Amino acid sequence: MSENAAFMASINAFVDRAKANQETVVRAASLRILARLVQMSPVDTGRFRGNWLVGFNNAPDGTLATVDKTGSETIARGSLVIEQFKVGMTSVYFTNNLPYAYALEMGHSQQAPGGMVRITAAEFQRFFDAAAQEVRT
Known part of the structure; x- marks a missing residue:
């Protein structure tokens, strides 16, 4: 292998590792976000x-007939989607399209008076920092 080809191979390997690390961080942080939203609901x-x-x-649009008091099925279903994340996808959305979702977010339930999304959004950086730290170690 020529020096140029070896250099290009090492650059390509670096890029591949960087992409894999980005995907791992986004997936791990997204899973934390989903779990937090579900458990706070x-x-x-x-x-x-x-x-x-x-x-x-x-x-995503639409609603499901799913009933999941523990949240474990919802997290498992979301995890299957999150695992499909690839570098180049521009955003990850977490939605709950039930007609009363906004009322619950705005404190209608005593179980979540501060909502779920607003609190989780405030913790966003912490989730990504923890995921990035895991990739580094």
């Missing part, structure tokens, strides 16, 4: 908790 029947959706580049 107020529970009556479990329908609200079961309606968190994850999508890339565009916010």
Whole structure:
């Protein structure tokens, strides 16, 4: 292999590692965000908790008939989506499209008087910092 080819191979390997690290960080942080949203969600029947959706580049629409009082099914379903994240996707969306989602976010439930999204958004940097630290170690 020529010096130029070896140099290009090392550059390509570096780029591939960097992309893989970016994907790992985004996936880990996204999973933390989803888990936080789901676990903070107020529970009556479990329908609200079961309606968190994850999508890339565009916010998911629609609602689910899913009832998930513990949140474990919702997190598992979202995890399958999050694992598909690739560098080049421009955004990760977490949505809950139930008609009463806004009221719950604005404190309608005593179980989550401060909402879920606003609190999780304030913690966003912490989730990414923790994920990046995991990749470094």
